[in-house]
Amino acid sequence: MYKILFTEKMNISFVEQNSNFFPGSLLENICFDSNNFNEQKYSNILSECGLVGFDKQFPLGINTRIIENGNNLSGGQRQQLSLIRAMYNQPDFLLLDEPTSNIDKVKEKNIFSNLFMSSTKKSIVAVIHNKELLSYxxxxxxxxxxxxxxxxxxxxxxxxxxxxxxxxxxxxx
Structure with a gap:
């Protein structure tokens, strides 16, 4: 009845409601090493997450600096950044804990719709309280x-x- 979900070399990402970030650029908080940043991969991830144009809201785009824990970002921006970071890791298994609780309902539905359309090869487990998302x-x-x-x-x-x-x-x- 239940599938084996984990393999020895499975890539897992976790998005929590209140993610932590370190002082640095958005780029560094996404890929942890700016030398490993791939523009095409980043662009694809934004599409997969339904967040095309995410970096356009910041004056320096992806190079915008954030302070510890992203305290200069809104709650919704932090959750979007956390999701982008998790997806940039290209997980096989994605764990979500209220990942969109600070995001408006229209954007939230767009994120889930895009995430599930593009995630045919990954397993997604989520803790959510928004009943409108259960159909996904x-x-x-x-x-x-x-x-x-x-x-x-x-x-x-x-x-x-x-x-x-x-x-x-x-x-x-």
């Missing part, structure tokens, strides 16, 4: 008090698990 996932695990109470695709969970359906349709009110 093949399999949803519904937890209650830290325990799995149901799992399946969105249609199955809505049809077969009343508590999930209540939360989905009216926030459990």
């Amino acid at each position: 996932f093949d399999r949803i695990v519904f937890l209650k008090s830290g325990k799995i109470v149901s799992e399946g695709n969105l249609r199955d969970l809505l049809s077969n698990y009343n508590e999930f359906a209540e939360l989905y349709y009216d926030g459990g009110k």
